[in-house]
Amino acid sequence: MDLDLTEEQEMLRSSARDFLTKECPKTLVRQLEEDEKGYSPELWSKMAELGWMGLVFPEEYDGMGMDFLDLIILLQEMGRNIVPGPFFSTVITGSLPILFAGTEEQKKKFLPKVAAGDIVLTMALTEPSAEWDASGVQTKATAQGDSFIINGTKLFVENAHIADYLVCAVRTKETANPEEDISLVIVDTKSSGIKCEVMPTIGADKLCEVVFKNVTVPKRNILGEVNKGWATIAKTIQYATIAKCAEMVGGAEASLDMTLSYVKEREQYGRPIGSFQVIQHYCANMWTNVATSRNLLYQTAWKVSEGIATPGDVAITKGWINEAYKFVTERAVQCHGAIGTTRDHDIGLYYRRAKSTELAFGDIDFQREIVAEHIGL
Amino acid sequence: MRFGFTKEEEAFRQEIRDFLKKEWKPEYNGRTPHELFSREFSKKLASKGWLGVGWPKEYGGLGRPHTEQLVFSEEMMRSRAPCGAHILAQNMVGPTLIRIGNEEQKKKYLPMILSGEVTICLGYTEPNAGTDLASIQTSAVLDGDEWVINGGKIFTSFAGEAHYIWMVVRTDPNVKKHRGLTMFLFSMDTPGVEVVKMDTMFDYMQCQVFFDNVRVSKDAVVGELNQGWHYLTTALDHERVFMGGVVAAHQRLFEDIVEYAKTHHRNGKLISEDPIIRQKLAQLKIDLEVGRLFAYRTAWIVGQGMTPFVEASMTKIFTSELERRLANTAMQILGLHGPLLEGEEAPFGGYVAWEYKFSLMQAVGGGSNEIERILIAIAGLGLPRP
Numbered sequence: 001m002d003l004d005l006t007e008e009q010e011m012l013r014s015s016a017r018d019f020l021t022k023e024c025p026k027t028l029v030r031q032l033e034e035d036e037k038g039y040s041p042e043l044w045s046k047m048a049e050l051g052w053m054g055l056v057f058p059e060e061y062d063g064m065g066m067d068f069l070d071l072i073i074l075l076q077e078m079g080r081n082i083v084p085g086p087f088f089s090t091v092i093t094g095s096l097p098i099l100f101a102g103t104e105e106q107k108k109k110f111l112p113k114v115a116a117g118d119i120v121l122t123m124a125l126t127e128p129s130a131e132w133d134a135s136g137v138q139t140k141a142t143a144q145g146d147s148f149i150i151n152g153t154k155l156f157v158e159n160a161h162i163a164d165y166l167v168c169a170v171r172t173k174e175t176a177n178p179e180e181d182i183s184l185v186i187v188d189t190k191s192s193g194i195k196c197e198v199m200p201t202i203g204a205d206k207l208c209e210v211v212f213k214n215v216t217v218p219k220r221n222i223l224g225e226v227n228k229g230w231a232t233i234a235k236t237i238q239y240a241t242i243a244k245c246a247e248m249v250g251g252a253e254a255s256l257d258m259t260l261s262y263v264k265e266r267e268q269y270g271r272p273i274g275s276f277q278v279i280q281h282y283c284a285n286m287w288t289n290v291a292t293s294r295n296l297l298y299q300t301a302w303k304v305s306e307g308i309a310t311p312g313d314v315a316i317t318k319g320w321i322n323e324a325y326k327f328v329t330e331r332a333v334q335c336h337g338a339i340g341t342t343r344d345h346d347i348g349l350y351y352r353r354a355k356s357t358e359l360a361f362g363d364i365d366f367q368r369e370i371v372a373e374h375i376g377l
Numbered sequence: 378m379r380f381g382f383t384k385e386e387e388a389f390r391q392e393i394r395d396f397l398k399k400e401w402k403p404e405y406n407g408r409t410p411h412e413l414f415s416r417e418f419s420k421k422l423a424s425k426g427w428l429g430v431g432w433p434k435e436y437g438g439l440g441r442p443h444t445e446q447l448v449f450s451e452e453m454m455r456s457r458a459p460c461g462a463h464i465l466a467q468n469m470v471g472p473t474l475i476r477i478g479n480e481e482q483k484k485k486y487l488p489m490i491l492s493g494e495v496t497i498c499l500g501y502t503e504p505n506a507g508t509d510l511a512s513i514q515t516s517a518v519l520d521g522d523e524w525v526i527n528g529g530k531i532f533t534s535f536a537g538e539a540h541y542i543w544m545v546v547r548t549d550p551n552v553k554k555h556r557g558l559t560m561f562l563f564s565m566d567t568p569g570v571e572v573v574k575m576d577t578m579f580d581y582m583q584c585q586v587f588f589d590n591v592r593v594s595k596d597a598v599v600g601e602l603n604q605g606w607h608y609l610t611t612a613l614d615h616e617r618v619f620m621g622g623v624v625a626a627h628q629r630l631f632e633d634i635v636e637y638a639k640t641h642h643r644n645g646k647l648i649s650e651d652p653i654i655r656q657k658l659a660q661l662k663i664d665l666e667v668g669r670l671f672a673y674r675t676a677w678i679v680g681q682g683m684t685p686f687v688e689a690s691m692t693k694i695f696t697s698e699l700e701r702r703l704a705n706t707a708m709q710i711l712g713l714h715g716p717l718l719e720g721e722e723a724p725f726g727g728y729v730a731w732e733y734k735f736s737l738m739q740a741v742g743g744g745s746n747e748i749e750r751i752l753i754a755i756a757g758l759g760l761p762r763p
Contacts, residue, residue: 001444002379003677009378029681069378091569260758275761280754281747287758288691293669295674299380316663375635377649 003298009073016077019050022305024081024306025344032084033204037162039085048117053091061111062367068239072246072301076316079250082349084204086120086159092243093158094121095234097167097184101224101232106186110165110218122372124154124168124187125233132237132362139212141170141185145221148172148185150193160208161198163189173227184229186221203356238309241318241361242301247291248325248357255332255350264333273335282331289324296320312374319367322358329354382444383557389445393452396425401458414461414538414582416493418566423493428467431615436475436483437491443618443680447673453704455629461535461582466490466497468615470543470562477608482562486541488733498565499542500530500586501609506750510545511554517546517561524548524598526561526569526591532741536572539565547604558605563597579735603618617689621676624669624694629704630732631661633725634707648710661699668696687757689757690749697739699747704729704736 005013047053058065068282071091073320078087095114098106113119129136139152150170160166166187166270173181189196193215199207223233259285263274273279300317303309329351333340340347356362382390388509400421422428431446432438435445441449453460465627471490474482489495506513515528526546538699565572569591575583600608635658648654675692678685707729708715716730717723723730740746754760 001381001673001677003674005378260760264760272761274754275748275763277751277763280760280763281750283758283760284691284694284750284753287687287753288695291688291691292671292695293671296667298378299670302380304378316666319659320663320667365656368656368663371659371662372655375658377635377639377655377658 005073009070012070013073015050016052016074017080019046020081020083024083026349029082029084029349036160036198037243038198038204038206039162043083044085045117045301047087048115051115053087053117054111054115055091055113057095057115061107062115066362068242068305069298069301069329072243072297075243075246076253076297079172079247080086080254082251082254082353086162088240088243088247089122089158090114092124092240093125094163094167096239097123097223097232097236098186100235101184101229106223109184117180119164120159120162120166121167122157122159122163123233124157124160124166125183126154126156128153128155130156132232132366134182137169137171137178137182138167139170141172141183141217143172146219148218148222150185150187150212150217152212154210154212156199157210158208159206160189160196161206165189167223169229169233178226179230181229182233183226184223184232185217186223187215187217191215191217195212197255199205201356202352204352205356237361238311238314239304241314242297242304242309242358244357245293245297245303245317245321248321248354249290251350251353251357252290252293252321252325252328254258255329255347256283256290258347259283259286259332259335266337269352276306279335282335286328286331289328293321293324310374311370315362315367315370318344318361319364319371322364322367325354326358339349382448383595386444386448389441390448390452393427393449394456397452397456397458401456403457413459414535415459416462416496416538418459419462419493421493422463423491426491428463428493429471429491431618432471432475432491436471436487443676446615446618447621447676450619451625452622454622454624454626457626457629462496462538462760463490463493464542464619465499465534466495468619470497470500472564472615473560473608474599481596482599482712486562495539495540496535496538497543497562498533498536498539498584498586500533500536500542502530504529504531504662508745510609511558513545513547513558515544515546516550517548517593519557520592523592523594524561526588526593528588530586530588532575533584533586535582536565536586537574537582541565542570542586543599545609548605549603552603555606557603558609559602560605560608561593561597561601563591563593567591567593577735579660579731579738581735581738611684617685617692618676618679620689620696621672624665624672624699627700628665628669629695630703630707630729631658631665632708634658634729637724640709643712654710657709661703664702667700671695687753690744690753690757693739693743694746694749700736700739704733706731 023046032040051094054063054075055066055074056068058373059065098110127136127138139154141148141150166189168185168187170185171181172183175181177355193213195211198207201207263279264272266273296317298311300309303313332347333351336347339345401418426439429438430441430449434440471487472488501510503513505513517524517526541562544561545558546561547557548559569589571587573585575585577583612723638654642646660687672692675688711724713728714722714724718727718730757763
């Protein structure tokens with residue numbers, strides 16, 4: 001057992017924290033919530049200069065060759081600052097499938113551009129049914145000569161409005177086993193027949209509706225084999241779920257820190273409210289949730305890195321962190337009192353995100369059912 | 378970063394499991410005291426050298442690293458092996474003597490503890506000093522070459538079986554309450570010591586101990602005079618590592634209950650098919666995993682030579698509250714059979730019924746969870762004192 005971060009990981013953490021504190025203040029976060037694009041191209045290119053987009057890509061694709069656990073540490077810092085923008089969709093759900101299943105040609109075409117910060121990617125998986133499994137994919141791709149013709153509607157597609165390419169899950173077959181009917185295809189968002197609209201959400205996370213009407217995509221854009229896309233999607237979801245957990249843990253840490261500072265300063269009845277035992281119990285419980293979440297996150301990220309994580313491990317982690325982040329932000333608002341409910345206060349930014357991140361990749365009930373299967377029920 | 382146990386550690390685990398298979402065959406009965414105490418079993422552990430599993434070699438221990446102590450603890454807890462006869466001496470008294478005892482005390486007590494033949498009880502709590510332990514009133518006054526002790530302790534586990542008592546006593550009533558306490562170690566056969574067994578819901582061999590002009594020699598003082606509070610609050614390293622194994626006991630009960638749910642029917646279907654039961658069991662699995670990993674972290678911090686004050690408090694809070702939830706859900710799954718104490722219809726020989734009562738204990742003892750949370754807030758998070 002060695003539960004310490006390495007020196008390099010500590011350095012990555014502190015440099016990311018310094019950078020984001022300076023470059024991504026809450027004024028920017030608020031401003032970008034109202035912004036049509038939802039991200040700052042200036043911050044985006046600075047992040048690319050630091051090598052963040054290509055952190056886990058091999059060096060031959062202009063990456064830094066670091067491992068998933070390193071990326072987790074970076075994402076934790078990004079979650080702490082609730083950095084707006086398409087980092088998650090580009091690097092995690094957009095690039096990992098290419099890394100997992102892409103041909104050499106596809107990797108060479110897309111990954112260096114991602115690493116340079118030149119393109120934005122996202123995965124188009126979910127649809128109006130809002131399901132995470134293969135049966136939820138109803139968007140059809142029909143073969144026609146050297147192309148596929150795509151028809152259907154994708155919903156909750158993060159940052160599709162600014163994406164250059166969509167990594168899109170499509171149905172290419174109809175059998176009794178939906179997991180064997182799905183293909184992944186890279187779609188240029190400039191293709192004709194694509195209509196994209198941003199849907200406002202409490203997380204200000206730029207989820208989009210993407211409608212495909214007779215969109216033609218060359219067959220060479222298939223990622224991996226036809227009808228074999230689900231395995232890649234499942235693997236990507238596993239990584240993405242833990243990556244999302246990292247953001248959530250970072251957000252919970254920030255919420256706790258903010259609350260601790262506040263209860264030490266805020267006075268009522270002539271003394272800091274942090275001296276009251278009820279508040280002390282709240283804070284101890286918040287810290288417990290943060291500390292256990294962080295510990296669990298690292299273990300599961302390590303397992304994912306080592307290729308030994310089971311679906312049960314991932315579900316346990318997401319399930320726990322879902323509830324922890326919500327608990328911490330809800331108590332945080334309570335400790336702040338009425339001021340915590342105002343738009344001007346930072347804590348609400350986290351409270352809203354705790355809910356939207358909980359629902360991404362499955363809420364607690366969804367995760368518990370996976371755990372139930374995992375223990376043989 | 379690297380999680381999990383090494384091959385060597387897993388080999389040690391297997392060795393313990395093989396030993397337990399041969400030497401420990403528990404039989405449960407919810408009506409009679411649950412088997413927590415067996416001198417015979419403690420002596421068998423002693424013959425393997427395992428009572429000093431984490432003690433330094435120069436004092437007769439095996440000098441095993443913290444991870445192997447953790448493995449040892451997990452296997453003891455998982456098998457529900459009776460540890461009452463030796464555990465306080467093994468984890469608290471022995472290691473503290475090694476640190477602060479004089480040569481004579483070490484020579485006298487350490488081999489005794491390692492042999493598994495003596496039991497040492499812990500005299501801390503008093504009727505008017507529970508959570509506020511530093512307010513104890515049992516006093517020792519020097520009279521010539523002897524200390525004269527008067528007062529009483531309560532909830533002293535295994536005092537009726539103990540040969541010695543490790544006790545905190547007030548030796549200076551005129552200073553701040555934390556500053557006037559001293560640790561004593563002496564024989565329970567000393568004239569003036571009286572033990573009265575208490576009756577708890579779970580028959581945990583708890584006692585009241587009364588001291589009426591008990592005269593002990595100066596050798597009974599451990600460490601420096603009036604430094605007792607310091608020793609008491611810092612002598613917990615081995616205890617903390619051992620505590621890391623406690624989730625293994627809960628994991629075992631959980632597995633039993635899962636198996637029960639998979640093999641028993643209610644309302645015409647398997648209990649495990651009920652979506653609400655599935656959700657409850659899955660949540661317990663999540664909690665168990667979280668608790669186990671955090672307990673590992675706490676033990677690991679000890680292994681790094683640091684003191685995990687807040688982590689240890691949190692592990693204690695988390696695992697004790699998990700134990701209550703687990704026992705409650707277990708009883709619900711057993712349904713009307715759950716409360717049966719014995720007989721053919723009693724599942725697991727009434728063990729779960731016993732555990733349901735016993736599960737109250739951890740959240741209350743060893744610092745109530747309420748005060749532990751306040752310790753986390755003040756010592757760990759820097760909140761102002763009330």
